[in-house]
Amino acid sequence: MADKRKPRRHRTGKRHFNILGQFTVIASVCIALLIADVFLVSVHKLHARSNTDLSVYADTKNVVTETIHAQRGFIYDSQGNIIAEDNHTYNIICILDENRLNADDSPAYVKDKEGTAGILSEILGIAYDKVLGYLTQEGKFQTELGDSGRNLSKEVKDAIEAYDLPGIEFEDSVQRVYPLGTFASNLIGYVSRDEDGTYSGKMGIEQVLESYLSGKDGYTTYQTDADGFVLPGMKETTVSATNGANVTLTLNKNIQETLEQSFATTNETFHPDRIWGAVVEVDTGKVIAWGQSPSFDPNTLDITDYSNYGSQVPYEPGSTLKTFTWAATINEGKYDSNATAEGYRYCYVSDENNNPVRTMDTENAYGCVMNYHNESYSNPTLDDGLKYSLNTVAATLENEYITPDILLDYLNAFGFFSNVNTDGILEEAGHLNFTWPADKINLSFGQGSTVTMLQLLQAYTAIFGDGTVKKPYFIDSIRDAYDNANVLYQGETEVVSEPITAETAEKVRSVMYKVANEQGGTAYNYRIPECSIIAKTGTTEVAINGTYETDYIISSIMVGLPANQPKYMVYYAFAMNFQNIGTRTEAVTNILRKVAQEYHLSDNMEESGTPVEQPSTVTSVTSSEMPSLLNHSITYANDKLSASGTQVIVLGSGDTVIDQFPKSGTTIDTGQRVFLLTDTQSFVMPDLSGWTRKDVASLWAVTGFAFEMENDGVVVSQSIPPGTTVTRGTNIRVVFG
Secondary structure (H helix, E strand, C coil): CCCCCCCHHHHHHHHHHHHHEEEEEEHHHHHHHHHHHHHHHHCCCCCCCCCCCCCCCHHHHHHHEEEEEECCCCEECCCEEEEEEEEEEEEEEEEEECCCCCCCCCCCCCCCCCHHHHHHHHCCCHHHHHHHHHCCCCCCECCCHHHHHHHHEEEEHHHCCCCCCCEEEEEEEEHHHHCCCCHHHHHHHHHHCCCCCCCCCCCHHHHHHHHHHHEEEEEEEEECCCCCCCCCCCCCEECCCCCCCEECEEEEHHHHHHHHHHHHHHHHHHHCCEEEEEEEECCEEEEEEEEECCCCCCCCCCCCCCCCCHCCCEEEHHHHHHHHHHHHHHCCCCCCCCCCCCCCEEEECCCCCCCCCCCHHHHHHEEEECCCCCCCCCCCCCHHHHHHCCCCHHHHHHHHHHHHHHHHHHHHHCCCCCCCCCCCCCCCEEEEECCCHHHHHCCCCCCCCCCCCCHHHHHHHHHHCCEECCCCCEEEEECCCCCCEEEEEEEECCCCCCCCCHHHHHHHHHHHHHHHCCCCCCHHHHHHCCCCCEEEEEEEEECCCEEEEEEEEEEEEEEEECCCCCEEEEEEEEEEEEECCCCCCCHHHHHHHHHHHHHHCCCEEECCCCCCCCCCCCCCCCEEECCCCCEEEEHHHHHHHHHCEEEEEEECCECCCCCCECCCCCCECCEEEEECCCCCCCCEECCCCCEEEHHHHHHHHHHCCCCCCCCEHHHHHHCCCCCCEEEEEEEEEECCC
């Protein structure tokens, strides 16, 4: 039987039709109102909703554009420690124009100048009269309060806003901070504010990588009324900022800090004018540490010298250059370890090519080469010449085994007297003096011509390695701020030249072994218990006003370790009035021992057959990769870290990890402190006794709380007792000793 019921869709269809009709009517009304609003704005300059006359500010002067600052990229060391970062801060703005009113006609300007000055003076620590002077300026719409009113913390901003002061406003700002202070500062550089209010890198890595680090600011554009208030319904355009890329350097924080501690030791012992040094990985050219003294703190910009000593200050290197005279002679097949040479003086005249030619006629000689402090040795072997660092033997090799031109060819091939051109850092090429016989003979033992530490480091990669010269470099990688897997730049080992064979390099190292490990060798007092070393020392007379001053010297040393197959090289130099260094070598041995310990360098037996002194107890240290613990529970995090042997420190009372240090993917070692942040506003202060600057800086980095750190060494006191709950804004002072 046929179904006579009406289809349900007819009834619902009618209802839909009714709704559609109602919607059409409503939409028509809205469109009509919108058209009327636009008509009123465009034709009559009248804002329909607020009934505001727009004719007095319809031009561009009432279009406001506010900058959205991009976050500058982080700079990390090779282990993920933060070297440089942006802190979000605020600048205070004081509105002075009495025509500035709120919508209810209440003052939107500083009306009570005396009362406002008193409050701001107390909170900001500025003299009352100075603040009042800013607030009582005539004819100004607004004013700032100088440097003391810039880069304010959120805590300070909140404290001021609590008073609800009319006319006091804030604009977002960014402050570049350097948690590690003087850490390689002449290499890292700093960021400062330009006249137009923008920030940019002014020296070092910060300047070289400005295009990567700076990012791109965004902006918000909107229209206001005559009093500066935003009109409802007006168009607003926002373009988001693009944060700068993150830079990871090859520097190792542990080694860098030890190098700078060694500078402090040298300052205390010898009071030199300047110190500079570096640590480089031989096979790759990675610069592990790089520094100088005096340096500066980029947080305070107490700069006395803007030069990067290691690349921008050429100097006569002295006897550390002798190694290349020996290398050239050996590579030419002219070397005999047991052959002897003159050990007292080397007198010379000139041939038709201005080359030095040895003469026994001392009265008519062009000049005579003497050993340092006129030391005399009876018929030393050629090996002894390097062991005792004899100028006379160096002159013999250059002029009787090879020639000055051959030596110069080798020095050029090693990269001396030319810019290294690494990672864009500023440098000087040095100066070659090679015209007169004295110029040429002095070159054999490192006087008369100038080079840089960077050139020495590059050249010694061939001596300590397989004979190939590798360019030192500082930048490990540059990565996208939003995608760490997106590598924008990757540092790589670059072979510059092959001036000598691997066999020659090995032979040179065998002679350098005697310098450090045989009695009387000039580097004998630099030996360390962890492993054997090879070395070449240098004591350079410095030319002042055209005359060499024997009372003012540059003392230097280049060390490779371990001796049998060097993995790392350490260079250390300082300029001072002459003093007998003798056995006071702890500044250098401290950095050598740290390198050996950090990279687990050891050898069970010295090549001479004498056992190396070993510690009575050895703690087994293992390394592993730091996992990603963000958004995981503390229980999960502890479980993941249980096998690493690290000291886990939980910061805050939360249950979930919101930040971690070190970052995921970095290497962590047994006994290392690992920080897990669960709360951004407070944490319980740990007992910092015995912590290093690295540990405290890591706590600073992960919490964002400011720490005031004094001196070097390990923590000896802390202003906040262990177990105390610390809230954001608390002043935390830590003293090292």
